[in-house]
Each structure stands twice: as structure tokens, then as C-alpha cells.
Amino acid sequence: xxxxxxLKQQYKEMKxxxxxxxxxxxxxxxxxxxxxxxxxxxxxxxxxxLNAGIHPNxxxxxxxxxxxEDSFSFEILEQLEYDKDETKTDYTxxxxxxxxxWEEKLLKQNMELY
Numbered sequence: 001x002x003x004x005x006x007l008k009q010q011y012k013e014m015k016x017x018x019x020x021x022x023x024x025x026x027x028x029x030x031x032x033x034x035x036x037x038x039x040x041x042x043x044x045x046x047x048x049x050l051n052a053g054i055h056p057n058x059x060x061x062x063x064x065x066x067x068x069e070d071s072f073s074f075e076i077l078e079q080l081e082y083d084k085d086e087t088k089t090d091y092t093x094x095x096x097x098x099x100x101x102w103e104e105k106l107l108k109q110n111m112e113l114y
Contacts, residue, residue, distance in 0.1 A: 016037065016041065017038075017039045017040060017076075018038065018039060018080045019036070019076060019077070019078050019079035019095075020033065020076075020077045020078050020080075020095070020099050020102050021039060021042070021043055021077060022075050022077055022106075023046070023060070023074055024073045024074075025071060025072055026071050026072065027063075027067050027071045028063075029110060029111055030112045030114055031114065032060050032113070032114040033099060033102060033103055033106065034046070034099070035095040036095070037092075037095065039076055039079070047069075050069070051069065053065065059114050063114075077102050078102065080098055
């Protein structure tokens with residue numbers, strides 16, 4: 001019983017990796033960029049939505065349906081580190097800034113965004 005409590009506490013204290021990821025089309029110069037406070041969960045959820053045909057980005061979904069999953073790659077571009085200050089819990093602004101920086105970099109590389 002004590003072990004169960006300990007594991008539950010450890011789970012509550014876990015901090016998911018946060019940052020920016022990209023879904024890159026191997027068939028074209030297009031990519032989908034997203035910032036998230038939970039990289040693993042969002043990448044898995046996005047892949048599920050695309051496979052289920054319910055991703056909110058219609059253009060990406062259409063290409064996914066037409067070209068197939070093997071025509072795309074998922075890449076983590078950058079992870080955002082947690083502050084030393086344990087009281088900070090909202091990283092929305094930092095993630096948005098990071099996403100905008102990557103968007104600018106990708107556009108300079110002549111990538112198109114979905």
C-alpha cells in the first residue's frame with residue numbers, strides 16, 4: 001500500500017517534456033509545426049488523429065490520406081527546459097515564442113507550413 005502511494009506521488013511530480021515538433025512531408029516542401037507542454041502525448045495524439053482522419057488541419061489530413069503515413073516524418077525540433085523556480089507552471093508564452101522562432105527558421109529554409 002505504501003509503495004502504491006509512493007508511485008502515485010512520483011507520477012504527480014513527473015514533468016513531461018515540452019517543446020516544438022514538426023511533421024514533415026517527404027513528398028513536398030510542407031510541414032506542420034506545433035508547440036506543446038507534453039511532446040510525447042501530443043505527438044501520439046496527433047498521429048492517432050491523422051490515422052483516424054480527424055486532424056483539425058484539413059490540408060495536412062488530406063495529404064496524409066492521399067500519400068500515407070510513410071510519406072511523413074515526426075521530429076522534435078527543440079525541447080524547452082523547466083525553470084529552476086518550481087512555482088512556475090505555465091509555459092504557454094515561452095512555447096509560443098519558441099514556435100514562432102522555428103516558424104521563422106523554417107520559412108527562411110523555404111519550407112511551406114500547413
